[in-house]
Every structure is written in C-alpha cells, then in structure tokens.
Amino acid sequence: MSAIPNENSLTGLGNRMIRAWDRFWFTPGDPTILGLIRICCGLVVLYVHLAYSYDLQTFFGKDAWLSLEQINESRKHVPWVGPPTGWEPLSPIPASNPQEQAFIDRWTVHPSQVMAYGQPLWSIYYHVTDPTWMWVVHGTILTIMLLFTIGFCTRVVSVLTWLGLLCYIQRAPTSLFGMDTIMIVVVLYLMIGPSGAALSVDRLLACRRATRYALREHLPPPEFLHPPFSISANVALRLLQIHVCIIYAASGLSKLQGPAWWSGVAVWGTMANYEFSPMPYRIYMEFLRFLSQHRWLWELVMTGGSYFTLVFEIGFAFLVWNRRLCWTMLVAAVLLHTGIAIFMGLVTFSLMMLTLVLAFVPSATVRDVFGRLRGRMAGPQLRLGKA
Amino acid sequence: MGRVEFENVDGRSRRFRLCWFLLFGGMAANLASGVWFKAFATPALPLLLPGLVATGAAVAMRPGSAAVLGLAAVSGFLGWWAFQAWDSAQLMVGVLSAVAGFAAVVVLLPRAIQRVIVSVMIVLHFVGILSAVSSVPPTPALMNWAWTYLYRPYLQFMYLNNAYHFYSPEPGPGILVWFYVRYDDGSTEWYKIPDRAENPLAQEYQRRLSLAESTNQLLQIAPIPEEIRRRRLAAFERDGIPLYPPTLDLNMQRREPNPFSKEMLKNYARYVAHFKARQTGKTVSGVKVYRVVHNLPTPKEIAEGIDPTEKNFYYPYFQGEFTADGQLKDKDDPYLYWLIPIIKTTDPKAFREGKLPVYQPDEGRPLQLLDLLEVHAELPTESTPHVPPNFVPGEPGPAQRKNTLLDPAAASLHR
Numbered sequence: 001m002s003a004i005p006n007e008n009s010l011t012g013l014g015n016r017m018i019r020a021w022d023r024f025w026f027t028p029g030d031p032t033i034l035g036l037i038r039i040c041c042g043l044v045v046l047y048v049h050l051a052y053s054y055d056l057q058t059f060f061g062k063d064a065w066l067s068l069e070q071i072n073e074s075r076k077h078v079p080w081v082g083p084p085t086g087w088e089p090l091s092p093i094p095a096s097n098p099q100e101q102a103f104i105d106r107w108t109v110h111p112s113q114v115m116a117y118g119q120p121l122w123s124i125y126y127h128v129t130d131p132t133w134m135w136v137v138h139g140t141i142l143t144i145m146l147l148f149t150i151g152f153c154t155r156v157v158s159v160l161t162w163l164g165l166l167c168y169i170q171r172a173p174t175s176l177f178g179m180d181t182i183m184i185v186v187v188l189y190l191m192i193g194p195s196g197a198a199l200s201v202d203r204l205l206a207c208r209r210a211t212r213y214a215l216r217e218h219l220p221p222p223e224f225l226h227p228p229f230s231i232s233a234n235v236a237l238r239l240l241q242i243h244v245c246i247i248y249a250a251s252g253l254s255k256l257q258g259p260a261w262w263s264g265v266a267v268w269g270t271m272a273n274y275e276f277s278p279m280p281y282r283i284y285m286e287f288l289r290f291l292s293q294h295r296w297l298w299e300l301v302m303t304g305g306s307y308f309t310l311v312f313e314i315g316f317a318f319l320v321w322n323r324r325l326c327w328t329m330l331v332a333a334v335l336l337h338t339g340i341a342i343f344m345g346l347v348t349f350s351l352m353m354l355t356l357v358l359a360f361v362p363s364a365t366v367r368d369v370f371g372r373l374r375g376r377m378a379g380p381q382l383r384l385g386k387a
Numbered sequence: 388m389g390r391v392e393f394e395n396v397d398g399r400s401r402r403f404r405l406c407w408f409l410l411f412g413g414m415a416a417n418l419a420s421g422v423w424f425k426a427f428a429t430p431a432l433p434l435l436l437p438g439l440v441a442t443g444a445a446v447a448m449r450p451g452s453a454a455v456l457g458l459a460a461v462s463g464f465l466g467w468w469a470f471q472a473w474d475s476a477q478l479m480v481g482v483l484s485a486v487a488g489f490a491a492v493v494v495l496l497p498r499a500i501q502r503v504i505v506s507v508m509i510v511l512h513f514v515g516i517l518s519a520v521s522s523v524p525p526t527p528a529l530m531n532w533a534w535t536y537l538y539r540p541y542l543q544f545m546y547l548n549n550a551y552h553f554y555s556p557e558p559g560p561g562i563l564v565w566f567y568v569r570y571d572d573g574s575t576e577w578y579k580i581p582d583r584a585e586n587p588l589a590q591e592y593q594r595r596l597s598l599a600e601s602t603n604q605l606l607q608i609a610p611i612p613e614e615i616r617r618r619r620l621a622a623f624e625r626d627g628i629p630l631y632p633p634t635l636d637l638n639m640q641r642r643e644p645n646p647f648s649k650e651m652l653k654n655y656a657r658y659v660a661h662f663k664a665r666q667t668g669k670t671v672s673g674v675k676v677y678r679v680v681h682n683l684p685t686p687k688e689i690a691e692g693i694d695p696t697e698k699n700f701y702y703p704y705f706q707g708e709f710t711a712d713g714q715l716k717d718k719d720d721p722y723l724y725w726l727i728p729i730i731k732t733t734d735p736k737a738f739r740e741g742k743l744p745v746y747q748p749d750e751g752r753p754l755q756l757l758d759l760l761e762v763h764a765e766l767p768t769e770s771t772p773h774v775p776p777n778f779v780p781g782e783p784g785p786a787q788r789k790n791t792l793l794d795p796a797a798a799s800l801h802r
Contacts, residue, residue: 275561
C-alpha cells in the first residue's frame, strides 16, 4: 500500500511547491493584456526611433559621438579580468617584453590576467555606414516597428523589432538611459509570448478569414469571444511580472544606501535638477519658490515623496500579488511615474514603466474595457467582449 | 471557443505548404548567399536577408514542429556561414540558429520534461538578472563570479545588464560637457551639451544628457599628489586663476575620470571638432573640454528668488585640450582635471591675487560674478609653467603663503 504524503511533511511541501510552480507558470493564459502591452510599447518604441531620425549620423554614423572605431575596439578587444576566486587579491604583473608593456599601458592589465576579450554585441550599424544605406535600414526598421505596433505578422516582426532595438542600443551605448533598458525588456518578453494574438491586425484578419469561411461553407457565423488562451501567453506575462518586481525591488533597496532618501530630501534632488526638471518654465519655478517659502509644506512634500517612493518600490514586489492590494499598487505606480514624467521630464521612461506594470492588469478587465469601447463604436461583427 | 474556429479556417494544408515553401526557399537563399560569399567575398544581402526572414516566418507558422525547427537551425547556420563579412550579424544569426536547434530537441521531449527545461531556463535567466542587479558595489563574491564567469556574455548580448539602481544611492547634480572650440583663424566658440535650445525634442535632449553623464565616471577621491598640486599653484602664479575657495575640500577640486570616461572625452572632442569644422568650414586647431557639474540650488536659494542658472552654480572641471583627432594635447597641463572657479565675490581682483575677501552683507558691497572659466578657456595650451626655485615640495609654496584661499575659516563666498 502506497503511503499518501502528509501535506505538512517535507515531501508534501515539495509537492505543493511543484504544483504551485506549475500552476504559476504553465496555466494557459489570456493574451489580451499582452496585446495591449504590445500596442503601448510599440507606440513608445516607434516614437523613440522616429526621434532618432534627427540624429542618425550623430549617433550611428561612422564619425558619431562614439566613433565606429571606438565601439569596434570596445566590442572586439576590451579585456575582461575575472575577480579572484581564491583569497589572494589580483596583483599587478610587470611586463617582460615591449609588447606586454604596450598592452599594460593601453589596458592597465597584464595579458596573462585577461580571461576574455570584447563583448558579444550585434548591430547592423557596425557594418552599414554609408548614409544612404543607413537611411534605408532605418526606414526598414521603423516600418517593422509600425507593423509590430499594429500587430501584423507579429510573430516575425516582434523578433525583428527586438533585433532592430539592439541595433541602436548596441551601437550607441553611451547615449542610452533608463527608458532603453526597460524597452528592451518589454520587447524581449513580447517576442516570447503571443503578443499578436489579441488586439492586433493578425487577430482581425484571422477573424475575417473565419467569417468568410463560415459563409462560404454555409456554417453559422462564428463568435469570437476572446483570443485562444495559451501557456506561452502566461509565461510571457509571468516573466514581465517577475522582471518588474525585480526592477522596483532593486531600485528601492539600492536607495536605502543613500542618506538623502533616509532624511527625506532626495526628491528635492530630482525636482530642483535644472537639467531634468521643468525649471526653465516659469510656472514650475513659481511652484518651487512657493514650496521653498513654506518650510513645513516643503518638508511634507519632500519627505512624503521620498518615503512614498521607498515604500512603493520596496513594497511593490510583495504587495502587488495580493488581489486586494493589486489595484492600490497599480494606482501608486501611476502616481509615481506621472510624477517622474512631470518633475523629471522622463516621459518615455515613465510610459515604458507603466507599460511594464500593465502586466498586472487582469486580461478580463482589458477585454471588458475594449468590449465597451467596441459597443460604443458599433462594430457588431466581432465581439471581443466578456467571456 | 475562438481556438476551434481558427483551426477550422486556418487552411491547414495551405499553411502547411507555405511553411515548407518558405523554409526550403530560405535554406536555398542562404546556401546561395554562402556560395556567393565564397566566390566573390562580399555578402549577398538581397538573398541572405529574405532567406533569413523566410526561415523565421516558417518557424512562426509551425513553432511546435521539430522538423521545421531543426531545418530552420540548418538554414540559420547556412546564413551564419554566408555572413562571414559581418561578424556581429554572424553572431546574431548563430545564436538564433542555436536556439532553433535547441528548441527542435525540446519539442520532441515529453511535456513534463519540457516544463522542467523551461523552468530551469527561467531560473537561470532570473539569477542572471539578479547577478546584474547586484553587480554594483558592494557586490557579493558569489554574484560577482556568476556575472563574470557565467552570465556576462548573455547579459551583454541581450542588453539585460542593468542594475536598475535608478537615482541611487541618491540623486546627483546634472552633468554637462562644454567644449571650447578654437579655429586656425583665431576665432573661438562654445558648444555645450545638452542644450534645450539646440535639442528641443525631449528624446534628443535626454540622449545628450546621457552622453555628458558618460564622462562622469571618476577615480576614487584620493589626496592630490604633491607634484600635481605644485604645478597647479605655479599656474595660479602665472595666470591668476586660484584654487576654488575652501568651501570645497581640496581633494574634491581635482577629479580625474576613469579610463572609460577618458576614452569618451577623446571621442566627443573629436566629434565636436569634425562637426564644427563641417558647420563653419574652418579648420579646428583645438577643443578644450570641461565636465561641468550643475549644482542644485538649495530651497533657501530658490525661496530667495536666486536663478539656478547663474553661472556660479556651474562647476567646470577641465578635461584637457584635444586636437581635432581627439588626442590630448598636454597630459601634464597644470589645470588638467582641476575645477576652474566661477564664483561670486565682493572683490574679484583680490580673489585673483589669492586673497579671500570676507563677505559682510552689512557693508553693502555687492557680490560680483567672477568667471575664471572664460579666462582659462583663452589660455594657450603649452608647457608646464615655470616653478619658482624657492618652492619646497610638501611645504606651502609662494602662492599658498599669500593665498588665504586655503584657509577654510576664510570661506565667505555666496556659494
């Protein structure tokens, strides 16, 4: 007679953990929210890369801010020295010949201490440097991004969009900021999941084909309640969710190292930073002046803002999974990123973060909203509404 | 359910035929590209790129088919072979082909094994992300090893190498880079990044802000070597550009960038020289570069109505003068990496002589802006200044003996 493992025993606990893991990752999921994330992300991606049109040669040409020669040297020849795995620290090794000395002069490390050279990077702009052809490539990538946004041939164009993003990111790494970091994360996971299965031209075409087929075969017209659930949709959503939790936790916990966050004045460092904030605008300066002339108010806003940021960023990873608190955390995310967009001028970064946070919005809610919108806009043929 | 209807109307046999057509067409194109490359030593892009896209499209149509995935991997490796002239493209195609080959094996396995493999991949992926997150000092040794020896290529390739330490440990001041361009005909001009007027689009502006920030990776604060300090004080004797007042610690007045930022400075100086030469049609004889820290105003200053763009809020650190090709003209320049004072004082003349006029608001003497950056920018870059013979290293030099600026108690400047 086989013994049934006690739920409280180690075996029982292990089994429960495995079941929970399986349920968490491998339950078929609704791709509707992925479709919404794709649209939001695609719009930002398209805008960001359209903006590059002004700067194509400036950032990606042969004689760009970061020259082709420099980036090629960086990706092919930069030596990597590993940290010691024993107790002895790395100590300088003197050169024994002129070649070694030249190497040490260039890289400040002895060749025998190098574990690897270069970086495995990809960009078409390492190879295409003729201005005309660069425009052709840029135009093609923009077209791909547009197709990704509307969800046409999404499976293929999502991969091409990711490859396209890397072309810009890896060619001009010193001109990047947080928005680029988040953008590549979102596109990576949208590429893994069926992000074109909902709210896309792909879906529309498939529905049209189905309707035509039914009419041709004299079958009852099909009802499209919602796109097919899939495990890959759920995996992609979970990847997005875990990643956004890591981002907030890392951001929040690292702030604990800074005295300004503890003393509650850190927010002033963002609000009064002329390079980021809207300080050139008179109305904003008047607002700062008003705030500064009222010490109590100033302290309330700064301390409140600093502690709100800390509590939100550190707490997000723990609280957002709770059904009751999920919406509170999402509203807090909207507040935080609206503040970042207004006071720090990082609009595209905030939009990308909010797009990432969308991964926690239930698909049913999105379908409900879109269903109502469709109802108002009188599109009777395809019902994407309630399940 | 939608799924059923889709399966009915997919035109499975048509899609099936199209999938194989694309796959074999892609393979043929990639093979032909490889042969072309062997024959003519140039990549046959009009064949190769459609070949790779067709292969990808075939996989997108039947992602669960081991045969399609396996043949796509073969097609990809043909593309890899044909891409020999473009090393980074070869890398990318190689990685995608390897992924297809791996997937071809995985789809043949039982579902439970597939889930185990996917689970292991997820865990490995997120451990990698955590190794990047914890790669900023203080770093745990285990994570440091994991990042360096295991994850570095993966994270760099995917651009997932960010630590997400946004505004940590705390928000810092804005960093700008100012270039002072000198032309052969003796004319000069300033070029500054970022500049809202020149880059009104927020995206362009932010990109330039990031460029400026890349010059701000500095070596750790350490006591300034005596020889460097001696040269700087001798230069003060010669040019009348004293040290910054002792409100700022002396060791903070010279901040040397790390090798990465030095490389970036060379690049940027070269870019500006070429850009300005194209724009003006003149020959650039040199570019002086300043890394400028735009200090934050205090709430008190804002309350008093002080303009945060007044010049004394800017701390310019001289990064050297570069040739039009981005070579540092004089690595022994006495001002190299030193802060050039822009201050407000009641007596600019006395300040330039090394005295620190005490600010007493009751006297009614107004504070005047003293912009020594403009003075410094005009200086020629030449050899190290003459050092007076009575200078004793380690002891206060002649400049210091009459320079009350080294006395913190004398700090009386507005900023």
